[in-house]
Amino acid sequence: MNQTAAAQLFKALGDPLRLQIVQRLSHGAALCLGELSKDLGISRQGARKQIQALVSANIVQLHPAGREVKVQLDATALAQGRAFIARLEAQWDQRLQALKQFTEQ
Amino acid sequence: MNQTAAAQLFKALGDPLRLQIVQRLSHGAALCLGELSKDLGISRQGARKQIQALVSANIVQLHPAGREVKVQLDATALAQGRAFIARLEAQWDQRLQALKQFTEQ
DNA sequence: CAAATATGCAACCATATGGTTGCATATTTG
DNA sequence: CAAATATGCAACCATATGGTTGCATATTTG
Numbered sequence A, B: 001m002n003q004t005a006a007a008q009l010f011k012a013l014g015d016p017l018r019l020q021i022v023q024r025l026s027h028g029a030a031l032c033l034g035e036l037s038k039d040l041g042i043s044r045q046g047a048r049k050q051i052q053a054l055v056s057a058n059i060v061q062l063h064p065a066g067r068e069v070k071v072q073l074d075a076t077a078l079a080q081g082r083a084f085i086a087r088l089e090a091q092w093d094q095r096l097q098a099l100k101q102f103t104e105q
Numbered sequence C, D: 001c002a003a004a005t006a007t008g009c010a011a012c013c014a015t016a017t018g019g020t021t022g023c024a025t026a027t028t029t030g
Helices: A003-013 A016-027 A033-037 A044-056 A075-104 B003-013 B016-027 B033-037 B044-056 B075-104
Strands: A060-065 A068-073 B060-065 B068-073
Touching: A003 A016, A003 A044, A003 A075, A003 B003, A003 B016, A016 A033, A016 A044, A016 A060, A016 A068, A016 B003, A016 B075, A033 A044, A033 A068, A044 A060, A075 B016, A075 B075, B003 B016, B003 B044, B003 B075, B016 B033, B016 B044, B016 B060, B016 B068, B033 B044, B033 B068, B044 B060
Parallel strands: none
Antiparallel strands: A060 A068, B060 B068
């Protein structure tokens, strides 16, 4: 996962409403668009836009079924995001180690 | 780290330029504002705004030193963000486990 | 101390974002 | 098949965002 892709992922996660949607999907049953749009405090069409943002960021997948559209979490994007942050932290730790060695000389 | 705080963190990371700044800070030496602003393709004042966004999200700290201002990464925010994602993944895995048991019955 | 350097602050601007309303359409269901 | 349900699409709007330019100020340095 390169910088641009990571930025897109984090951008999609960087909204309380979208994060709430992801959280609901992570521990609830499979929901369709309408159910998922409830209790968000905005209109169905508004919610749909946010869900679309998650789809575009590959965080969520849509599966049409009859007149409904099921929404499903795709955890691989989350894992990649976590790995990206972990790499940043690793670089930082390395730098601190090098700094420590330097000051101990 | 609650949902709102996590969203703010991810939002701050959700921009290629800011992510580039974070990456540079993670493996480079301590930089002052001016140095950090170079090679970003935007003006110093523009870069400063992005750095301020990172400061507001507690990803980065500023330390004035004479006429310079040193910029330093604070990895704790990154760790919290990683933990937040990890928790989402854990919930998702639990759900998959439960689903598996259900279908195997 | 004068010049160079590093930064801050404010006004401004185009575009992106997060939401709305109104209406059309496809699928189920009684 | 008519009514109910789930969704899609488009136009619109206020505000946030990501950048700019211009100028002021504080600190170093020769």
